Amino acid sequence: SIAKLENLDIKKLREITNLVESSNIEEIKLEVEGVKISINNPKFRLPEQGTRKEEEPEPAEKKSGDLVEIKSPIVGTFYSASSSDSSPFVNIGKSDLFRLFIPEEYEGMGTGIFEVCLATEELSRGDLSVATSYAASGLGLIPILVAGNEEQKKKYLPQLASGEKLAAFGLTEAEAGSDAGSIRTTASKDGDFYILNGTKQWITNGGEADIYTIFAMTNPEKGVRGASAIIVEKGTEG
Structure with missing residues (x-):
């Protein structure tokens, strides 16, 4: 029954x-x-x-x-x-x-x-x-x-919880996937912003997401520990 x-x-x-x-x-x-x-x-x-x-x-x-x-x-x-x-x-x-x-x-x-x-x-x-x-x-x-x-969590997580916004995980590149330390995308500080340079591929939700967490090297001297996740909103200039 x-x-x-x-x-x-x-x-x-x-x-x-x-x-x-x-x-x-x-x-x-x-x-x-x-x-x-x-x-x-x-x-x-x-x-x-x-x-x-x-x-x-x-x-x-x-x-x-x-x-x-x-x-x-x-x-x-x-x-x-x-x-x-x-x-x-x-x-x-x-x-x-x-x-x-x-x-x-x-x-x-x-x-x-x-x-x-x-x-x-x-x-x-x-x-x-x-x-x-x-x-x-x-x-x-x-x-x-x-x-x-805390500011980032309060801003983005409720939007994702409600389904109002969709997220994507931006790690994979042509020569980096499981070997995350091989990513070539970089993020350099420019005043209050970061400038991202690089290419990602095979990103699920890549064309539909509203909030992206993009992995990039912010401190190459640290090797694999020099990577950061940058929050990028849909429509950001670039």
Whole structure:
């Protein structure tokens, strides 16, 4: 049977998830405003190495029809968002999914990586490209969350939490990706500003984001420790 809820409450969803994980329930199914959600107990998953311990039961076969179909109520409206919307992700923003990345003091929900992974996984069932953009926006805001000053956090994080703005993580270059220390983009101080010089490529949300965290060398003498993340707003001169 499927338990039906009147609205999508992330905190309530987290409580239910914790309950499932602490019990011997293998799976629980919910329906929220026509959206079907399946929460699986990790105890019943196969170990990462691909072998099953004798004391662990075989995981039940999962069928795609039993899984979340967010495409219709959320992802479907992503493509039909009107031109007056401040962001094409306004519909996902209304579902509060962007708030999962961000602490409560900056208008987020202060949840953990599990909830973010759950949201990304379920969005991908509807449309992988939307899920990728969603996850990339979370990646783009991490430098602000980890290293930004209080003024920067208060300015940018609430906008990203609401889905009003989309973020991008600007690291990859032609000769630098996983080897982040090889970036050639530079940022030199010029009065109250930094002047960026360089080229980035393969940046998810690169053409759609409103807030970019661009990695550049600000002190080449320090080698890999001489890199900084520069916040660049869409429309900045250059």
